Amino acid sequence: MSRITLEGIAHSYPRSATMALQPIDHVWEQGRAYALLGPSGCGKTTLLNIISGLISPSQGRVLFDGRDVTQLPTEQRNIAQVFQFPVIYDTMTVAENLAFPLKNRRMERAAIKARVAEIADLLDLTNDLPRRARALTVEAKQKVSLGRGLVRADVAAMLFDEPLTVIDPALKWHLRSKLKAVHRALDLLMIYVTHDQVEALTFADEVVVMKDGRVLQVASPAQLFERPEHTFVGYFIGSPGMNLIAAKISDHVAHVSGHDIELGARYPKIKNGEAVIGFRPDFASLVPEGGIPVQVRRVEDLGRRRLARVALGPHEIFANVPEGVSIGGGQAGLTIQQDRLFVYVNDELVLGDRR
Amino acid sequence: MEKPLNNRAWLMVAPVLVLVLFSALLPMMTVVNYSVQDSLGQNQFFWNGDAWFRDLLNPSTEIGARFSDALLRNLSFSLVTLALEVPLGIAIALCLPRGGWAVGPLLVIIALPMLIPWNVIGTMWQIFSRADIGLFGAALTGLGLHYNATQNAISAWCTIVVIDVWHWTPLIILLTYAGLRAIPDAYYQAARIDAASRWATFINIELPKLQKVLVIAVLLRFMQTFMIYTEPFVVTGGGPGSATTFLSIDLVKIALGQVDLGPAAAMSLVYNLITLTICWIFFTIMTQLDRRRYA
Numbered sequence: 001m002s003r004i005t006l007e008g009i010a011h012s013y014p015r016s017a018t019m020a021l022q023p024i025d026h027v028w029e030q031g032r033a034y035a036l037l038g039p040s041g042c043g044k045t046t047l048l049n050i051i052s053g054l055i056s057p058s059q060g061r062v063l064f065d066g067r068d069v070t071q072l073p074t075e076q077r078n079i080a081q082v083f084q085f086p087v088i089y090d091t092m093t094v095a096e097n098l099a100f101p102l103k104n105r106r107m108e109r110a111a112i113k114a115r116v117a118e119i120a121d122l123l124d125l126t127n128d129l130p131r132r133a134r135a136l137t138v139e140a141k142q143k144v145s146l147g148r149g150l151v152r153a154d155v156a157a158m159l160f161d162e163p164l165t166v167i168d169p170a171l172k173w174h175l176r177s178k179l180k181a182v183h184r185a186l187d188l189l190m191i192y193v194t195h196d197q198v199e200a201l202t203f204a205d206e207v208v209v210m211k212d213g214r215v216l217q218v219a220s221p222a223q224l225f226e227r228p229e230h231t232f233v234g235y236f237i238g239s240p241g242m243n244l245i246a247a248k249i250s251d252h253v254a255h256v257s258g259h260d261i262e263l264g265a266r267y268p269k270i271k272n273g274e275a276v277i278g279f280r281p282d283f284a285s286l287v288p289e290g291g292i293p294v295q296v297r298r299v300e301d302l303g304r305r306r307l308a309r310v311a312l313g314p315h316e317i318f319a320n321v322p323e324g325v326s327i328g329g330g331q332a333g334l335t336i337q338q339d340r341l342f343v344y345v346n347d348e349l350v351l352g353d354r355r
Numbered sequence: 356m357e358k359p360l361n362n363r364a365w366l367m368v369a370p371v372l373v374l375v376l377f378s379a380l381l382p383m384m385t386v387v388n389y390s391v392q393d394s395l396g397q398n399q400f401f402w403n404g405d406a407w408f409r410d411l412l413n414p415s416t417e418i419g420a421r422f423s424d425a426l427l428r429n430l431s432f433s434l435v436t437l438a439l440e441v442p443l444g445i446a447i448a449l450c451l452p453r454g455g456w457a458v459g460p461l462l463v464i465i466a467l468p469m470l471i472p473w474n475v476i477g478t479m480w481q482i483f484s485r486a487d488i489g490l491f492g493a494a495l496t497g498l499g500l501h502y503n504a505t506q507n508a509i510s511a512w513c514t515i516v517v518i519d520v521w522h523w524t525p526l527i528i529l530l531t532y533a534g535l536r537a538i539p540d541a542y543y544q545a546a547r548i549d550a551a552s553r554w555a556t557f558i559n560i561e562l563p564k565l566q567k568v569l570v571i572a573v574l575l576r577f578m579q580t581f582m583i584y585t586e587p588f589v590v591t592g593g594g595p596g597s598a599t600t601f602l603s604i605d606l607v608k609i610a611l612g613q614v615d616l617g618p619a620a621a622m623s624l625v626y627n628l629i630t631l632t633i634c635w636i637f638f639t640i641m642t643q644l645d646r647r648r649y650a
Contacts, residue, residue: 054547087545
C-alpha cells in the first residue's frame with residue numbers, strides 16, 4: 001500500500017543550461033494506473049528515473065507514504081522498473097532471470113519457484129523457462145524483462161519506460177492487455193511512460209501530458225479529450241488533433257477572417273482580444289446550409305465516420321460530416337458545439353463566464 | 356541475392372598470393388629446407404631426413420633436453436603472466452571512471468608503457484632493478500630482501516614477470532575498458548532495480564559482455580608472452596644459468612651463437628606449430644562455449 005508524492009521536483013542535467021524538468025507537484029495514488037505522455041525529450045524518462053531513484057533530482061522531495069526517500073538509492077525504494085530495450089542476464093536461464101530479483105532479496109526458494117511459475121504462466125513463458133535467456137527473440141526477451149518487474153508482488157510502484165517499443169503491433173496489444181490485467185489483479189501503482197497516445201489512453205486511469213519538461217495537464221483520457229487545458233494537449237491527443245485558429249475576441253464573439261463565431265461565454269479580460277480558439281473535429285459538424293460558411297476541400301470516408309477538410313479564410317479546419325448529410329463540395333456551413341469550444345491565450349486555457 | 360559464378364575472379368586474388376608467397380611462404384620454405392639438411396661448413400649441405408626433429412623431440416638428447424626445459428619454462432611464464440595480467444587488467448578497468456574529463460589523461464598514462472620500444476624497456480629495467488643504483492632493486496634490497504636479477508634465479512624470473520605485467524597489463528585494461536563502455540546503462544539500472552550486489556553485477560552482466568574482448572586479449576597476450584625475447588635478452592641474458600632462457604632465446608643461441616642451422620630450423624618449426632596449436636585449441640574452446648550458451 002503506498003502513495004508517492006512529488007514535492008517541487010525539478011531537474012537539470014549537469015552542464016546543461018535548460019531544465020530537463022520544471023518544478024512538479026503531484027501525488028501518485030495507490031492502485032491507479034498513470035501514463036506519462038509526451039514527445040521524445042520532454043522529460044518523462046527523467047521523471048520516471050527520479051521516482052525510481054536512478055537519478056537524484058536537483059530540487060524537491062520524493063515521498064513514499066510520507067517518508068522522504070529523495071536520498072535513498074534505488075535498491076532501498078522497493079520499486080520495479082522495466083526499460084525500453086530488453087535487459088536480460090545472458091548467463092542465466094529464463095527461470096533464473098525471473099528469480100533473480102527475488103533471490104537478491106533473500107526470498108525463500110519454494111516461494112520464488114511458485115512466484116516465477118505464476119508470472120511465466122501469465123506471460124506465456126512457461127515453455128521457455130529452462131532455456132537460456134540469451135537465445136530468445138527480442139520480444140520474448142522483453143517479456144522476460146517485464147516478468148522480472150512483475151515478479152515482485154510487494155513493490156511500491158511499477159514503472160514502465162516505453163516497454164513495448166520493440167514489440168510488434170499484434171503482440172503489443174496482447175501484452176498491454178496483460179499489463180492491464182496484472183494491474184487489476186495486483187492493485188498496484190503503475191506509471192507507464194509512452195509517446196504513443198493510444199497506448200497512454202487505453203492503459204491509464206489518468207494521463208500526465210508533458211512537453212519540454214513541463215506538466216501541461218493531468219486528467220483522465222476523457223477529460224483530455226473533452227477539455228484540453230493546453231493547446232499542445234489539444235493537438236497532440238486525438239487524430240486529427242484539435243482545430244486551433246487565431247482569432248480576435250470581443251466579449252462573447254470571436255472574429256475569424258471576417259466571420260463571427262459565437263463563443264457561448266464572455267471573455268472580457270483578454271488583452272487586445274488576441275487569442276486562439278480551439279475545438280475538436282468531433283465537436284464540429286458540416287451542414288449543407290446555415291452555420292459559418294466554409295470552403296470544402298475534401299471529404300474522407302473513414303468507415304466509422306466521415307471527416308471533412310474545409311477552409312475558413314486561410315485556416316484549415318477538420319470537421320465531422322454527420323450521417324445522412326451529403327456535402328457536394330464547394331460551399332457548406334460549419335457548426336460548433338459551444339460547450340466544446342475553448343479559448344486559449346499563450347497556449348493556456350482561459351475560462352469565460354458562461355451565461 | 357543471386358551471386359554470379361566466374362572462376363576468372365581467382366585472378367583478382369593473384370597479387371595477394373604473390374605477396375604472401377614472398378613475405379611468408381618462401382622464407383618459411385628456406386627454414387623447412389634447413390630443417391631437413393646437415394652441413395659441415397663451406398655452404399655444403401646434405402640430406403638429413405627427420406633426424407633433427409627426432410633429436411629435438413627426444414628429451415634424452417642434449418638438444419631435446421634444452422628444448423623441453425625451455426618449453427616448460429615458457430609455458431609456465433605465459434601462464435603466470437596471464438594469470439596476473441588478466442584479473443589485474445579487469446580490476447583496473449572496473450575502477451576507471453565511466454566518463455568525465457579524467458578519462459582521457461588516465462588512458463594515456465595507462466597506455467604509456469605500451470608505447471616504449473622493447474629494448475628500451477629492457478634497458479630501463481636493467482638499470483631500474485640494479486641493487487646499487489636502481490630504484491626498484493635498491494628498494495627491495497633496502498627492505499631486506501635477497502634480490503639480485505642477474506645472479507639469483509628467482510629474482511631474475513620475478514623481474515621478467517614484473518616487466519611483462521608492467522608492460523602489457525595496459526593492453527588488457529584498454530580492451531576491457533572499451534568492452535565495459537559498450538554495455539548500455541540500462542543493464543546497470545536494471546541490476547540496481549533487481550538489487551543485484553556489485554559482485555553479481557560483475558558476474559552476470561559485465562563478465563559475459565566482456566567475453567569477446569577477453570578472448571582477443573588472452574590470445575594476443577598468450578602469443579606475445581610465448582614469443583618473449585627482448586626483455587630477458589637485455590635484462591638477464593637468459594640467466595642466471597638458464598633460468599630465464601625461453602624458447603626464443605634458446606633458438607637464437609642455437610641459430611646465431613652456435614650456427615647450428617639444422618636444429619635451429621627444426622626448433623623454429625616446432626615452436627611455430629606449438630603456438631598455432633595452442634591458439635587454435637584455446638579459440639575453439641572459447642567459441643564452442645559461446646555456441647553452447649546459445650543452445
